[in-house]
Amino acid sequence: MTMTSGTIGTILHHKGASVWTISPQATVFEAIQLLARKNIGALPVVEGDKLIGIFTERDYTRKVALEGKTSHTTKVREILTSEVVAISPNETVEDAMRLMTEKRIRHLPVLEEGRMVGLISIGDMVNWIISAQSAAIDQMEAYLSGR
């Protein structure tokens, strides 16, 4: 198995399926507070149980102060990205890397039959590849030393 042929489902299995989300009615201040508290970079925006967008650190840096807005009076709804790019658990790490590179994004909600079952960040992918690499090196060393 190569480094990037593993599935998104396998990564989620290790990382866990829990996802912090935010409501579109929340203020941008509440959203960045949650990002800071949970030490994360993106929040899927959910209304009822529907995924209606995504809000990331980058939306905050580009769409608030620079647009003359303030985080206490701006709602997440006003600055979210509504065309969400998502991935399915059956797709591979390579598929996810390609999507993130092409679209210049660092977060992908994972959808299974329209339901959000997790979120994968570029950091999760880097961690995955590093551990897959070190496992492969261990195996090759064991093989070469006849263990």
Ligand code: AMP
């Ligand atoms: P990021 O690099 O993930 O912080 O996101 C950069 C920009 O792309 C921000 O405007 C995000 O709202 C948007 N973005 C991030 N992830 C996604 C995604 N999965 N689908 C659509 N837009 C996204």
